Amino acid sequence: MTHIGGANAVYCTSKKGRHLITVGGYRFSRHRSTGLKTRWHCSTDQPKGCKAELYTVDNTIVKINNNHNHHPKYFREQKISERENAVFSTSKKGGQIIMYGGYRFCRERSKGMKTRWRCSTDQPKGCKAAICTIDNTIVKINNNHNHSPR
The missing domain is CATH 2.20.25.240 (N-terminal domain of TfIIb)
Incomplete structure (x- = not known):
């Protein structure tokens, strides 16, 4: 678990085996990786075209655009x-x-x-x-x- 900007980031795996990060009730899926750098897009409500994203370097969140166009969904656990x-x-x-x-x-x-x-x-x-x-x-x-x- 990583702490960023007052929110806990939880790394998890989807039912299909995809890597995910949940921050403040929003779920992000891996978009692109280059070396140790990874870009993640909000996948909480993809049909709404949310532009929120975050960046990790060696599994540590280094930057987050947390401007979502929808409410959080993932609160379980x-x-x-x-x-x-x-x-x-x-x-x-x-x-x-x-x-x-x-x-x-x-x-x-x-x-x-x-x-x-x-x-x-x-x-x-x-x-x-x-x-x-x-x-x-x-x-x-x-x-x-x-x-x-x-």
């Missing part, structure tokens, strides 16, 4: 805080969620890099538990639930 063991995931309907301590949190609102997530495990009970993140890093947790995890 991206830990946003090893210390808290919270994990970004995707709901069945495609929305972003955080799983933490057996509870599910959905995005309530965002402003800039700051996002507030509310407990959505058992909404009818009016749970006030919430998580606050800045640039996908947990900065505050109210983990006082009025119900048990599912």
